[in-house]
Amino acid sequence: MTPLRQRMLEDMQLRGLSARTQEYYVAAVRQLAEHYHRSPTQITEEDLRQYFLSLANEKKVARATATIALCGIRFFFEHTLHRDWTTLRFVRPAREQKLPVVLSRDEVRRVLTAIRIPVYRACLTTIYACGLRLLEGAELQVGQVDGARLLLLVHGKGKHDRYVPVAPALLAMLRTYWRTHRSPLWLFPAPTRRGLAHSLVHDGGPVTDSSLQSAFRRAVQKSGVSKRAHVHTLRHSYATHLLEANVHLRIIQDALGHRSARTTQIYTHLTQEVRATLTDPLTHLVDGLC
Incomplete structure (x- = not known):
């Protein structure tokens, strides 16, 4: 485990996040790093902006998936790296209007x-x-x-x-x-x-x-x-x-x-x-x- 991931896990533990939420947040940051093929510490605010646009326009992920990605990435950059980026406060996954399936x-x-x-x-x-x-x-x-x-x-x-x-x-x-x-x-x-x-x-x-x-x-x-x-x-x-x-x-x-x-x-x-x-x-x- 890298020192950076260990630091993020400790921050999430101190914040009182559940084990399952910690898994989701770590996965969100890992997927961001894999998308750009570099360490998340080297990712810029513009990179983040383009990443969230790609989730919406190219990958067309569900709102719940986009929300988890946003929450995990926001936690990492704001609480672990202490970066105050406007993009992280600005992004809002679009609300879906679909009604859930119901069985009789x-x-x-x-x-x-x-x-x-x-x-x-x-x-x-x-x-x-x-x-x-x-x-x-x-x-x-x-x-x-x-x-x-x-x-x-x-x-x-x-x-x-x-x-x-x-x-x-x-x-x-x-x-x-x-x-x-x-x-x-x-x-x-x-x-x-x-x-x-x-x-x-x-x-x-x-x-x-x-x-x-x-x-x-x-x-x-x-x-x-x-x-x-x-x-x-x-x-x-x-x-x-x-x-x-x-x-x-x-x-x-x-x-x-x-x-x-x-x-x-x-x-x-x-x-x-x-x-x-x-x-x-x-x-x-x-x-x-x-």
Whole structure:
């Protein structure tokens, strides 16, 4: 490890950034250096300007990717190299107007029942039923389940913890699944090759996010659902289904761990869009009857 990277890691640790955020920030600076084939200390402010333009115009990266790159690079130059550059304060990734994909309740059921390996099915079911992010679900520990109060303690992004309610049926499923492996730590321990068939065998760590993504992708194909769904689609679906059931937006915001209500409000557009698509067909349906 270079002294420069070590310095950046120490700065991020002092700032209280999570291990996952540190990985993303280091990767962002590494990709910048690889783009110019030189040390980041030799990169100029104009180089940064052109780099962010290339991300937007040539690579056409998603807003989330561009935001991570900006945050990582900004941290490095401002806090590790102490450079006060206007460009770092000026750049703002363009907001995307796309609404997230949402599965219907029946589509969720079809996808989850298409998963045959118990650890993947149990974990992905929990991700949907509690509205979790991928890593929040994959890295759940046994001690985070409060069965007496029907609550799940979730370690969210940026070290922000929250409690989410657990349905009695989900709690029963989790208890039944846990008895198949009895890991003292992980709720969803990663299976070994043999453990895919014999769930009592695991390697001591949690199930990986990549294996969950692969399992979900295969299940979507097998289920016949044609939407471009990913694991995070389960979280979007959870929020939308709660809103359609008339759960208050603030309660959904707390369950999702959103700091701002504006982030949660996107789901109101989703439900309104669904209702709007019904208006015309329903009008034709009752034509001549009323």
